[in-house]
Amino acid sequence: MAVIDNFSISKMDNSINQSQKELEDKLLTIASGGQVSMAVALGMELNLFQAMATACKASPRHFATAAEIATQAGCKERYIFEWLASMACAGLIDVDPSGRLFSIKPEHVQILAGENGKQAHRHLYTMAFLPGFGIAFPELKAAFSLGGPRGVPYSAYEDTFYTAMINFSRSLHDEHLCGVYIEMLGVLELLQNGANVLDVGCGGGYHVQKLARHFPKSTFTGVDITQSAIDKAIAGAKGLHNAKFICADAGRLHKDWTGKYDLVFFFDSCHDLGRPDLTITEVNRVLKPGGFFAMLEWLNGTGNVYDNIKTYGGPLAALFYGISALHCIGVGSNEEGDLGLGMMMGIDTGKKLLENAGFAKENISVQKPPFLPYNALRFQRPY
Ligand SMILES: C[S@@+](CC[C@H](N)C(=O)[O-])C[C@H]1O[C@@H](n2cnc3c(N)ncnc32)[C@H](O)[C@@H]1O
Known part of the structure; x- marks a missing residue:
């Protein structure tokens, strides 16, 4: 069968070389x-x-x-x-x-x-972010430009981001969250017996809802900075007695929460926080003696682009850097002093954030979930 390729410059111009x-x-x-x-x-x-x-x-x-x-x-x-x-x-x-x-x-x-x-395959759900990136296009363009605003607010994506994120997270985690992941962290018994759990940057509440259904003796609080995300989370948790959601900046958690939580989760939220350093310091404050902090992030790489191409492979690395450029950098850069870490911040940056927030190095471990190309940083506070 003849292949029609009139679009190809190389068909029209013999001087084009192999690399072109x-x-x-x-x-x-x-x-x-x-x-x-x-x-x-x-x-x-x-x-x-x-x-x-x-x-x-x-x-x-x-x-x-x-x-x-x-x-x-x-x-x-x-x-x-x-x-x-x-x-x-x-x-x-x-x-x-x-x-x-x-x-x-x-x-x-x-x-x-x-x-x-x-769920359908997770790659399909990465495509579902695109309409929202289109909506935010003018604000992205302005934020990229010298003299433009510092960052891109979540509102620029309207509600599309949170809906897409719920579906993406479900496609990533539905199979493994309550089993493989929880067992890998060594917190199965804790959750079965009844723990006080905080999810920071909970978005539309997918993880809290799923865990609250699976572990009815534990109580779960989700915190997110966006009210529309919290509204979605509350709507999806109807009938759940052990889940609640609060709209707040995780860089300033409630003053009465000191030493209150057995377990604090981050799911894919660290790199989007403007000030993950302040937030992780707050996590340190609210964690009980013996408590756990588990941060699941895209931390397979080193943060070096060249290395990341090798670690993830070109298409996956390009996908993640693309999402990062069109979303993560902007939402993580809105206020003066924001770090704008981006999705590919790398494992060393993740570890440093924990250490600088006062978590003892010897109690931090890198754990590799077998189901996805990312890592968890797990910390357990000694009693
Ligand atoms: C990539 S989304 C992850 C959402 C959810 N954890 C999940 O995996 O589906 C990052 C989340 O962090 C939230 N976030 C960003 N900055 C925040 C802040 N300062 N305090 C609380 N939440 C914040 C965003 O609103 C967003 O829901």
Whole structure:
């Protein structure tokens, strides 16, 4: 089959060298992936992969037309056809030789649509951040520019960030949070017997809700700086007697909380805090003797870009630095003195934050959850 490649400069210009050709190929992959990613994000909002899976299941050949999928999704056929075409050209779904029948492979349904109570693949949920990054685009542009504002407030992303974050966290942690992770930290018994637990930067409350359901004898408090996130967290915790949420700056926790908590969690929040140094000092204050602090972060790398490409691999490192540039740096830089650490701050920065906040070095350990490319820093205070 002839491949039409009129877009290629190298087809028009014989003087182009190999490295220029490689760069051109990379640009095409990225340009194509960017458009498809945004289309995937739209498809997730409209549950199009789920609609496709249902429509295909109903057909004897496991292929469905755009009309059938559109009916299932409650959408317009013309739009759905174009969306299916982009997914098929990207290789996420199949198209038959007629060019009008589409199929999602049965073994791909779990990954693309989620199934049997299991989430779709986490990479899909990273694409779901893109519409919000688009909304914040003018404020991002201003913040990047000399003379522009220091940072980007959470409000610039409207509510999209917190919804996307809940889904992303669920896709990362639903399988392992209450089992593998808790056991790895050595806090299973503590939680089973009843502990007082704080989640700092709890966002829309996913972790608190999940843990509170699993460990009914423990009580959980989530703290976040954004009221709309706290509202989401409260709404999702309806009926839970052992979970509460407070809107507050974690750099100034309640003065009566000194020595109150058996266990303090950070889930993916350290790098977004403007002043993680002050917050971790506060964690030190509110932790009981014998208490635990567990900070789960993207700390596999050293913070050195060159090393991170090797550690994570180019595509994953680029994904994380991309999210960091379009979100983490801005939200972590709003006030004078904010550190703006970014998602790839690295393990040594993480350790230093704990040590500078007064946690004894010998009680800090790096723990590697087997399920994702990140690390936890675990601290236990001696009695
Ligand atoms: C990447 S999100 C992680 C949310 C949640 N832990 C999760 O994993 O789904 C970082 C969170 O930190 C919160 N945050 C940022 N600065 C904060 C501060 N000074 N005090 C409390 N929360 C803060 C943000 O609002 C956001 O919900």
